[in-house]
Amino acid sequence: MTENAIEMVDVDKWFGDFQVLKGINLTVRTGDRVVVCGPSGSGKSTVVRCINQLEQHQKGVIKVGGVTLDGSAAAQEAIRSEVGMVFQQFNLFPHLSVMENLVLGPMKSRGLSRKEAEARARKYLDRVRIPEQADKRPSQLSGGQQQRVAIARSLCMEPRVMLFDEPTSALDPEMISEVLDVMIELAEEGMTMVVVTHEMGFARKVADQMVFMDAGEIVETGPPAEFFANPKSERCRTFLNQIL
Ligand code: ADP
Ligand code: MG
Numbered sequence: 001m002t003e004n005a006i007e008m009v010d011v012d013k014w015f016g017d018f019q020v021l022k023g024i025n026l027t028v029r030t031g032d033r034v035v036v037c038g039p040s041g042s043g044k045s046t047v048v049r050c051i052n053q054l055e056q057h058q059k060g061v062i063k064v065g066g067v068t069l070d071g072s073a074a075a076q077e078a079i080r081s082e083v084g085m086v087f088q089q090f091n092l093f094p095h096l097s098v099m100e101n102l103v104l105g106p107m108k109s110r111g112l113s114r115k116e117a118e119a120r121a122r123k124y125l126d127r128v129r130i131p132e133q134a135d136k137r138p139s140q141l142s143g144g145q146q147q148r149v150a151i152a153r154s155l156c157m158e159p160r161v162m163l164f165d166e167p168t169s170a171l172d173p174e175m176i177s178e179v180l181d182v183m184i185e186l187a188e189e190g191m192t193m194v195v196v197t198h199e200m201g202f203a204r205k206v207a208d209q210m211v212f213m214d215a216g217e218i219v220e221t222g223p224p225a226e227f228f229a230n231p232k233s234e235r236c237r238t239f240l241n242q243i244l
Pocket of ligand 2: 045
């Protein structure tokens, strides 16, 4: 058991000639809730995609659960077993029922029997408050319900860390709170979370650490009370003024 769930040290990443991440240093302790904000194009998604190995960084060190992400089989295994991810677009399999979406991962990569996987799926559908939707297809659900299925699907893998990349940005306004409420509950249960979001009400409620990114850099970090009351950099102040 390591104390730090995620460590990024001096991480650089380029897309071709374009440096998208510049010396990123970020430590997420086990049980921490970190909220990442910043203008569009600042590198927020790239940070979370590097943490779960959807992208590879070129310099610096990323450790997840104490395992260095170096492209090795051990690193891939660490990511598969420790990290869950929820995207802006829900990424559910459209041709499968909610239940089938939920049992697939645990049966394939956790070796659960169908019965065990279904029991686990029901537990997490309960947790996200849609136990009655198990037999529907994603397209028969509202956006808020689909995103809660996506969260349940991640939880079915019982990850130690959950990454969220703008999980409510694609939702109609009236559905945002049903998803945030589920995330707040997860946070209260002690889940380690990294959440990219501009929902600052949510951030104030759950964040242990705020991170503000701009142009590929972490410009400012701090506990939310300080971060919101007293942003140190002009860039962060300007950003917060625009969204609050
Ligand atoms: P954010 O999530 O903060 O909006 P991103 O991490 O998605 O920012 O993107 C940061 C920058 O990297 C943007 O300028 C974006 O256009 C660029 N970028 C993202 N993905 C790629 C890619 N696969 N190839 C080239 N450039 C990319
Ligand atoms: Mg993004």
